[in-house]
Amino acid sequence: MENNLNEQVPTxxxxxxxxxxxxxLLKFAVIALAIVIPIRLWIxxxxxxxxxxxxxxxxNGQYLIVxxxxxxxxxxxxxxxxxxxxxxxxxxxxxxxxxxxxxxTISVKNNEVxxxxxxxxxxxxxxxxxxNEKNFEGSEYxxxxxxxxxxxxxxxxxxxxxxxxxxPKKLLIGKAFLRLxxxxxxxxxxxxxxx
Numbered sequence: 001m002e003n004n005l006n007e008q009v010p011t012x013x014x015x016x017x018x019x020x021x022x023x024x025l026l027k028f029a030v031i032a033l034a035i036v037i038p039i040r041l042w043i044x045x046x047x048x049x050x051x052x053x054x055x056x057x058x059x060n061g062q063y064l065i066v067x068x069x070x071x072x073x074x075x076x077x078x079x080x081x082x083x084x085x086x087x088x089x090x091x092x093x094x095x096x097x098x099x100x101x102x103x104x105t106i107s108v109k110n111n112e113v114x115x116x117x118x119x120x121x122x123x124x125x126x127x128x129x130x131x132n133e134k135n136f137e138g139s140e141y142x143x144x145x146x147x148x149x150x151x152x153x154x155x156x157x158x159x160x161x162x163x164x165x166x167x168p169k170k171l172l173i174g175k176a177f178l179r180l181x182x183x184x185x186x187x188x189x190x191x192x193x194x195x
Contacts (some may be wrong), residue, residue: 033116043175047083047093053152053159055096056132057081057191060180064095064190067177076101078115078126078170080174081191084150088164090171096160097191099126100141100149108138108162113151129157130193139160146170153191 049062058064058081066083076082076098086092100106105116107123111134116123136155139162143149147166152158161167179190 029057047095047173047176049095052157053154054081054097054191055157057097057130057153058095061181062179064176064182064186065178065180066174068174071169071172071174076172076175077194079193082150083173084167085171085173086164087167087171092169093173094150094159095176096150096152096158096167097130097193098148099151100143100161100166102143102145102147104143104149106141106143106149106161108136108141108151111135111137113138128193130191141166148172182183 039054044138045066045068047059047064047066049058049060064083069140078098078101080098081095083093083095086094099113100115101117103117105123107114107116113126114123114126115126130153133154133156141149141161143166146169148169149161150167151160151162175191176190179189181186
């Protein structure tokens with residue numbers, strides 16, 4: 001008598017295959033969310049530029065990635081381009097450049113910005129090659145601990161600290177880290193300028 005060596009293995013039913021594929025998809029989704037959510041909440045987030053206040057550095061509609069962790073681990077610097085919650089309505093987000101640091105006097109007169117602080121009691125004028133329109137005005141402003149003075153690069157079309165006051169650090173989201181769109185202008189730390 002011959003043994004039948006070709007035993008048939010039962011095939012999966014369509015329902016069992018559907019369950020297996022569904023389980024694999026669910027595992028993938030959970031792993032992806034476990035990676036993406038912490039990055040989105042605490043490390044980086046997308047931001048779309050709206051308006052002309054930062055022209056020519058940024059155009060309306062450009063897509064940025066904002067680095068949120070730098071200001072958790074360190075402090076903002078003069079010249080950083082930052083995204084923050086607008087103090088007058090914290091549901092709105094603005095993008096501006098840090099001009100004044102904590103405990104400084106910022107004088108905006110005769111189309112120039114002068115900073116007075118401990119290191120420069122006589123003051124120093126900011127070199128601002130990023131501004132296009134050289135005709136702008138303001139007054140004298142003071143910052144305290146944990147406060148920053150911000151301005152748009154397009155000075156005459158910017159709602160900034162000259163009009164609504166200083167920016168508390170707690171409202172800072174982060175600094176512009178990557179410009180992703182348009183593709184022709186992809187850049188790392190777009191608009192960054194150190195004084």
